[in-house]
Amino acid sequence: MARRAFVAGERLDMQQLAARLGVDRTTLFRWLGNRDQLVVNILISLTDPTLRDAAEAAEGVGGARIAMVARNYAQTLIETQFFQAFLRREAERALRLLTSKASPLQGYIVGCFERMLEQEHDRGHLSHRMALHDLAYLIVRIIESFLYADMITGDEPDAEKIHAAVAALLHA
Numbered sequence: 001m002a003r004r005a006f007v008a009g010e011r012l013d014m015q016q017l018a019a020r021l022g023v024d025r026t027t028l029f030r031w032l033g034n035r036d037q038l039v040v041n042i043l044i045s046l047t048d049p050t051l052r053d054a055a056e057a058a059e060g061v062g063g064a065r066i067a068m069v070a071r072n073y074a075q076t077l078i079e080t081q082f083f084q085a086f087l088r089r090e091a092e093r094a095l096r097l098l099t100s101k102a103s104p105l106q107g108y109i110v111g112c113f114e115r116m117l118e119q120e121h122d123r124g125h126l127s128h129r130m131a132l133h134d135l136a137y138l139i140v141r142i143i144e145s146f147l148y149a150d151m152i153t154g155d156e157p158d159a160e161k162i163h164a165a166v167a168a169l170l171h172a
Contacts, residue, residue: 002032003042009085012038036093040103047105050076051112062125063170066116070139071163074147078157091151099144106144110136128170139166 002017014035018028032038054072058065077083087094097103114136120126128135142165149155166172 002038003045006039006042006086007046007082009082011089014038036097036103039093040097040105043097043105044108047109047112051109055116060172061123062120063167063172065125066113066120066139066170067163067167067172069116070113070143070166071159074143074157074162075159077147078159087148087151095148095151099148106140109143110140113139126170135169138169142166142169 001020002012005017006012012035014025014028018025021028023031032041051069051073054069054076057072058068060068097105099106101107110133114133117126117132117136121132130138143162145152146158146161146165149157
């Protein structure tokens with residue numbers, strides 16, 4: 001129910017959600033945690049199919065493929081109306097939940113990119129002097145830098161800049 005509301009572009013209200021479910025807020029908090037935890041869990045649940053689709057659409061191998069995945073993932077987020085509505089409606093909270101240690105979301109996305117890097121490495125398509133975890137972290141920070149550019153620097157979000165920067169990082 002909460003995910004449907006979020007995808008519909010609605011602001012999640014724990015009191016309303018509890019009432020819709022016919023439980024009190026205490027029960028809802030026991031089930032789901034606080035509002036930030038619920039939003040993060042929804043975002044994580046949406047990350048898997050988004051990254052899977054981005055990877056399926058990516059061509060090439062090694063660093064070139066990872067750069068395309070990063071580009072495709074970012075482009076999807078730029079074009080997704082409910083995600084953009086969340087960013088506009090709750091900019092500070094969104095940045096905190098998306099890009100900081102305040103939530104497990106960034107670490108989750110880093111882990112997804114680390115697994116992709118490991119796959120390309122294991123297939124013999126990627127070699128880098130940096131540890132793959134550190135490389136994945138840098139890729140995610142590049143994505144964040146250009147994806148949330150409008151909130152950080154006032155520039156427009158740009159998936160092509162993400163592609164170019166990740167390709168350069170990975171020597172692709």
